[in-house]
Amino acid sequence: MSCGEPHETDCDEVLAEVWLLLDHECGEERDAQLRRHLDECGPCLARYGLEEKVKMLLARTCGGDRAPEELHSKLRERIRATVLEQAQVSVERTPSGTVVEVNQTRVETWRRT
Structure with a gap:
């Protein structure tokens, strides 16, 4: 839209x-x-x-x-994954660290709460 x-x-x-x-x-x-x-x-x-x-x-x-905390966490993670996907951002967690690939010019920092 x-x-x-x-x-x-x-x-x-x-x-x-x-x-x-x-x-x-x-x-x-x-x-x-x-x-x-x-x-x-x-x-x-x-x-x-x-x-x-x-x-x-x-x-x-x-x-x-209130939904169980496990469900709440899963939903939050899925929402974040969907937002990243729509923004064309890929995140790969490897044993040596996290690799972030941004296919657009916008970069965002996520804080874990």
């Missing part, structure tokens, strides 16, 4: 990371970039609002039940 306007951050990138933003799982700099985009892009802001409402509805209807 794209609104057709030029932005610092591409609409597709923002929408791919909307759940990370909603769950406060972005670093401060990335959070600010995504929010700047939402401030200037009506279609993405509308999509963000829809996702935010879905999240609130899920929280309300689940009655405060």
Whole structure:
């Protein structure tokens, strides 16, 4: 999706990371970039609002039940993997270290919480 306007951050990138933003799982700099985009892009802001409402509805209807930590961890890892895949970033963990290949010009640092 794209609104057709030029932005610092591409609409597709923002929408791919909307759940990370909603769950406060972005670093401060990335959070600010995504929010700047939402401030200037009506279609993405509308999509963000829809996702935010879905999240609130899920929280309300689940009655405060919390998923097991193992499931939570697996979901978080899968979301990160999907975001990296959509951003064309590959990460390979080897015995000698981690190899990161970026196929676009954007580089992001992930903090483990």
